[in-house]
Each structure stands twice: as C-alpha cells, then as structure tokens.
Amino acid sequence: MTPDWALLDKHTAGPLLHPGDGAFRESSAAFNERWADRAPTAVLRAAGPADVLRAVEWAGESGVPIVPRGGGHSYAGHSVNSGLVVDLRALDAIDVDPATGRVVVGGGVLTGALYAALRPHGLALPLGNGAGVGIAGLALGGGSAATSRRLGLTADTLRATTLATASAAVLSCDAQENEDLYWACRGGGGGNFGINLDLTFQAVEAPAASTCLLLWEVPHAPAVFEAVQRVMRTAPEETSLRLGVATSGGRTLVSTVGLHLGPAAELRDLLAPALAAGRPLRADIADRDFWDAMEYLQHETAGGAFAVRTHFATDPLPPEAVAAALDLLAAAPPSGNPDGCGLALFGWGGAINRVDPQATAFVHRDAQYLVSLDTSWLPGEDPAGRLDWLAGFDHLIAAHTTDGAYLNFTDPDLRGWRTAYYGANYPRLVAIKHRHDPSGLFAFPQSIGS
Numbered sequence: 058m059t060p061d062w063a064l065l066d067k068h069t070a071g072p073l074l075h076p077g078d079g080a081f082r083e084s085s086a087a088f089n090e091r092w093a094d095r096a097p098t099a100v101l102r103a104a105g106p107a108d109v110l111r112a113v114e115w116a117g118e119s120g121v122p123i124v125p126r127g128g129g130h131s132y133a134g135h136s137v138n139s140g141l142v143v144d145l146r147a148l149d150a151i152d153v154d155p156a157t158g159r160v161v162v163g164g165g166v167l168t169g170a171l172y173a174a175l176r177p178h179g180l181a182l183p184l185g186n187g188a189g190v191g192i193a194g195l196a197l198g199g200g201s202a203a204t205s206r207r208l209g210l211t212a213d214t215l216r217a218t219t220l221a222t223a224s225a226a227v228l229s230c231d232a233q234e235n236e237d238l239y240w241a242c243r244g245g246g247g248g249n250f251g252i253n254l255d256l257t258f259q260a261v262e263a264p265a266a267s268t269c270l271l272l273w274e275v276p277h278a279p280a281v282f283e284a285v286q287r288v289m290r291t292a293p294e295e296t297s298l299r300l301g302v303a304t305s306g307g308r309t310l311v312s313t314v315g316l317h318l319g320p321a322a323e324l325r326d327l328l329a330p331a332l333a334a335g336r337p338l339r340a341d342i343a344d345r346d347f348w349d350a351m352e353y354l355q356h357e358t359a360g361g362a363f364a365v366r367t368h369f370a371t372d373p374l375p376p377e378a379v380a381a382a383l384d385l386l387a388a389a390p391p392s393g394n395p396d397g398c399g400l401a402l403f404g405w406g407g408a409i410n411r412v413d414p415q416a417t418a419f420v421h422r423d424a425q426y427l428v429s430l431d432t433s434w435l436p437g438e439d440p441a442g443r444l445d446w447l448a449g450f451d452h453l454i455a456a457h458t459t460d461g462a463y464l465n466f467t468d469p470d471l472r473g474w475r476t477a478y479y480g481a482n483y484p485r486l487v488a489i490k491h492r493h494d495p496s497g498l499f500a501f502p503q504s505i506g507s
C-alpha cells in the first residue's frame with residue numbers, strides 16, 4: 058500500500074514537513090552528526106496530543122515506521138528513522154504546583170526550559186546537564202544528574218505519565234493504573250512503549266549548593282585518579298564528582314568537576330586529598346545558588362560526531378588500568394573535533410542505589426561509578442580508526458567493570474545490549490512490549506523485543 062501522506066497532513070494541525078522544507082532538518086536531524094546522513098520521508102511537527110494520536114493511527118494503518126523525537130540527543134540517533142518522525146517540541150507545557158511540588162510537563166519539553174520553570178518556585182529535580190536534552194528521553198532511560206546521589210535518577214522522581222500506545226489508546230500510567238507501563242517508563246528507554254504525551258514529576262525544595270572545577274596536567278593523573286576515586290567512594294551523597302582525563306588538540310588534562318549540596322568550605326575539605334595529590338592548574342571551588350550551579354555544570358560540547366562506551370564499576374580503577382588508559386590516550390588518532398577523546402567516571406550510588414533493581418525498569422543499582430569512554434571526529438574525518446581505538450579502550454576498561462551499560466549513553470555498537478542495558482529486567486520489558494505493541498509499531502535498532 059502506498060502511504061497517503063496527504064491524508065496525514067489533512068487530519069493534523071501541525072505542519073508535515075518534507076526534505077527541502079525550511080525546518081525539516083532542524084526538526085529531524087540527530088544531535089550526533091555521526092548520523093548526519095539519516096533523514097525521514099517526512100516530519101510531523103505535532104501541534105498537540107491529538108496530532109500525535111493521528112500520526113500513530115496513520116502510521117499503523119499505512120505501515121510507515123514512526124519514531125517520536127524530543128530533543129534529538131540520542132547518541133545513537135534513535136529519534137530519526139526513514140519513515141515518519143514526530144517532532145514533539147510543541148508539547149511544551151510546564152505546570153508547576155508550588156504547594157505540592159508536583160510538576161506536569163509535555164512530552165516535548167527540554168530540560169533547560171524545565172530548570173528555568175522550576176527556578177522561580179525554588180524547586181529542584183535531577184535533570185542532568187544538557188539544556189537541549191528532552192525530558193522524556195532523559196527520564197525514560199533513567200536520567201543521571203549531579204544531584205542524583207541525593208535526589209535519585211530522573212526516572213525515580215516520575216510519578217505518572219500519559220502514554221499514546223500503538224493502538225492509539227491514551228493510557229494514564231502510575232502506581233495504581235497501568236502499573237506495568239509505569240514500571241517500564243522508569244528506565245525501559247524512550248520510544249519503546251508508545252509516545253509519552255506528558256510526564257508528572259515530584260520536585261523537592263532546592264538545596265544550597267557549591268561547585269568545583271579542578272584541572273591538572275597529565276603527569277599528576279595516577280595520583281589524582283587514586284585520590285579522587287577514593288573521595289568519590291567515601292563522600293556523602295550530597296557530593297557528586299565527575300573525574301575525567303581527556304585529550305584534545307594534542308593536550309591531555311585531568312579534571313574533576315562536581316557538585317556539593319552544601320557549603321564550598323565542606324567541599325574544599327572533602328577535596329583535600331585530591332588537591333594534595335598534585336598541584337592543579339586551576340582550582341575553582343565556590344558557593345553558588347542551586348540553579349547557577351546547574352548552569353555551571355552544563356555539558357559544553359563542540360558537537361560534531363561522537364561515539365561513547367559505558368560500564369558500571371563497583372571498585373575504583375586500579376593504577377595499572379589508569380596507566381594503560383593514559384598510554385591509549387597518548388596514542389589516540391588525532392581529530393579536528395575539539396571534544397577529542399577521553400575517559401570519565403561519574404559518581405553513582407547514594408539515593409540511586411536505595412531503589413530495588415526490580416522496582417523500576419532501571420536495573421543498575423549497585424555501582425559506585427559510571428565509566429564512560431568517548432571519541433569524536435568532524436564530518437569528513439574517517440570514523441573507522443577512532444571506533445577501533447574506542448573498542449581497544451573498551452577492552453581494557455571492561456576487565457575492571459561490570460557487564461552493564463548506561464542506556465541513555467546509547468551505544469549502537471554494543472554487543473549484548475539487552476543484558477548490558479536491562480539485566481534481569483529484560484524479560485519483563487519484552488512481555489510488556491508484546492502486551493502493548495504486539496505488532497512492533499515502535500521499532501528502532503535496539504528496541505525492546507528486537
């Protein structure tokens with residue numbers, strides 16, 4: 058059957074865009090330029106929930122693949138396919154109830170807008186550090202933030218969601234109603250079970266905050282890694298550090314970026330072993346109000362194309378792994394992308410690990426570190442050598458970590474992704490998928506049940 062695109066256009070209020078139309082690329086392109094050659098046949102810029110439902114119904118009847126797109130930040134480009142992309146960004150309502158801290162957001166809200174809406178009410182949610190990231194994509198895949206050791210994952214603060222399912226039904230999902238879908242939407246991953254029209258979160262009073270940014274030259278790396286990993290392990294859950302070593306433009310630097318939900322004086326004391334491990338090039342430790350701290354921690358990226366591998370670790374990387382990682386970074390293929398390549402350890406644990414691994418679809422509840430390896434390149438540069446280099450780096454780090462991987466840092470090259478992302482929760486996710494999307498309308502590489 059030839060799809061009747063005109064019919065879809067006729068019955069939807071938002072514009073249906075085709076290649077060459079003004080906003081077509083901006084509404085469908087993946088943030089990661091590794092996928093720059095992917096483009097759908099058309100993009101529906103949904104004007105509201107009714108458009109989303111019509112699009113789902115039409116795609117089901119026409120046999121056209123459909124994917125929802127929020128912020129477009131999927132590392133694997135999972136929000137762009139060859140059929141119909143539904144751009145959700147007009148579902149941008151944010152309704153904050155200051156009395157209860159309940160926050161209802163549209164399925165296309167971006168986290169930068171949500172931070173801005175919470176600020177006047179003195180409320181906080183763990184929303185991560187990418188202003189252009191979509192709240193649905195973030196929450197559905199877990200959602201880790203510098204505040205997560207204290208406030209939990211974004212998914213842990215989700216109290217309810219409204220889902221447009223494959224049969225174009227609108228289901229309210231929470232702890233009482235459609236509990237299976239509510240469970241799946243907390244870590245099961247975006248795009249798998251339907252299109253989330255809205256999401257309800259429980260915010261809390263924003264705490265006082267301080268931040269740090271410490272930089273060292275690479276000769277200090279062994280001592281700094283030893284010291285900072287120990288601090289990460291023993292610090293209170295109010296403290297969250299990201300320890301990294303990265304090479305860019307021929308220069309390698311070690312960094313510690315972090316948040317403490319308390320005064321800078323406490324953070325400085327906690328960091329004393331790190332500061333003693335080597336004289337930093339730069340050491341900014343300062344009190345900030347909560348939202349300034351969130352802005353300070355925003356991830357700055359040059360964009361371009363990139364690939365990321367992740368693992369979870371319960372123990373610090375031993376000195377021999379750190380030494381081997383430094384050797385690999387020194388031998389990394391040069392790239393014109395200022396993001397370069399590197400290794401980062403994000404503090405895990407605290408409130409994240411107080412949730413039972415089976416209580417939500419998000420299973421990784423016993424790690425102390427999320428370990429992330431990355432490489433980047435510019436359009437036109439050959440990715441093959443860099444991906445080989447990343448695979449070698451991964452082989453090295455895998456020996457010191459668990460088999461898990463972080464779904465939101467989606468890795469399209471990951472073998473064994475079912476177990477790595479979902480562990481023992483995968484069979485239950487497949488059963489829920491079969492119940493609510495038996496014909497597999499919502500399908501993409503690495504979708505549940507594929």
Ligand SMILES: Cc1cc2nc3c(=O)[nH]c(=O)nc-3n(C[C@H](O)[C@H](O)[C@H](O)COP(=O)(O)OP(=O)(O)OC[C@H]3O[C@@H](n4cnc5c(N)ncnc54)[C@H](O)[C@@H]3O)c2cc1C
Binds near residue numbers: 127249465
């Ligand atoms: C610069 C940058 C910073 C980041 N920072 C963090 C961070 O601090 N913490 C963290 O945990 N992750 C972070 N991420 C990863 C991010 O959480 C994931 O990539 C997330 O899935 C992106 O969501 P999105 O809506 O922007 O992307 P999209 O590509 O639009 O969507 C991601 C997936 O969710 C689906 N989806 C989107 N909206 C909906 C919806 N309403 N209903 C159903 N499915 C939907 C899409 O189909 C796709 O499969 C970051 C990524 C980048 C590029």
